[in-house]
Amino acid sequence: MVSPQGSTPGASRKPDLPVVPPLHWQHMNILVVEDHSAYRLLLGWMLQKLGLGYELAADGFMGLKAFTRRPFDLVICDCQMPFMDGYSMASAIRQHEHDHGLRRVPVIALTANLQNDTPRRCREAGMDAWLLKPLTLEQLHAVLLHWLPGSDAPQAGQETAPAPGWPTRDTLVATFGSDAIVDQLLEGLLVEAWEDYRVLRQACSTRNASLVAERLHRLVGSLVFLGGSDLESTATQLIEQVQSGDVASHSVQLELFQARLCVYLKYLSRL
Incomplete structure (x- = not known):
């Protein structure tokens, strides 16, 4: 479970850089379920x-x-709503997916009050993450970067096969000693890595060579820690190439x- 104030990447940061959505998002559709009309309009605008x-x-x-009428790539829903709340709706969505063999x-989840049992209720209902109101455009962008499929994402029902040098669950547990430790390490590393990814994208769009090199250097540290040698070597080469100040040519x-x-x-x- 990923929270905007905890492990969702970028949600607690300052909006210091412009939001740059990926181009493939123009082909995606989001379902927003919110009983307050003003917040529905705000989310639609965002x-x-x-x-x-x-x-x-x-x-x-x-x-x-x-x-159930049309496919969506992601659902955002308020937790507390009349007639059917977000928890019940999420459970019904998971049942519908199961019954029809859908991805x-x-x-x-969207909530104005993160109570002690909110994370548990979200998990039990089949929700993947939550966001706290009031919500900013930058927070929403960061969460969608994390959860929306990428432009090269595998088709529904397929999994990404690990490349040579990538860690597996078994190798991580063997290295660090327990599932609990692995979960903690992955959570912390992914928070930082997704934030570095976001800043890297924006630094590339503004051709900020020093910031590109800085975030690539941080990502190399994350990649070395868990594995991913192919990405590590590529990032190291890119650092050398952009340090001259030339981002556009690369x-x-x-x-x-x-x-x-x-x-x-x-x-x-997914590990």
Whole structure:
């Protein structure tokens, strides 16, 4: 379970850099289920700014009906709603996916009050993460970067096969001693790595060579720690290439590295 104030990458940061949504988002659709009309409109505006298609629903019943009528890439739903709350709707979505053999769509909870039992209730309902109100565009962007499929994501029902040098669950447990320790290490590393990925994307878009090199250097440290030697060597080469201040001439290599890094981080998140 990923929280915006805890382990969701980038949610607690300062909005110091412009939001740069991936181009493939223009082909994706988000279902927003929120009973407050003003917040529905706000979320719709944010998603439009991010280049995403969306549909709005006012309660859980309407949201579930919309979900079963057409495919969505992600669902954002308020926890507390009349008629059918977000927990019940998420459980019904998971049952619908199971009954019809459908891929699992990320469900992000939206709540104004993170009570002690909220994370547990989210997990039990089948939700993947939560966001706290009031929500900023930068926070939403960071969460969507984490949970939306990448442009090179595998088709539904397929898993990303580990490349040579990538860790597996078994090798990590053998190295660090227990599943609990591995979970803690992965959680902390992924928070930082997704934030570095976000900043790297924005630094590349603004051709900020020093920031590109800085984030690549941080990512090398993460890659060395868990494995991923192919990405590590690529990042090291890119650092040398951009330190001259020339980002534009290496934009293709940087884009390919970012795409591969995204695949790797999503692979780690499933371990």
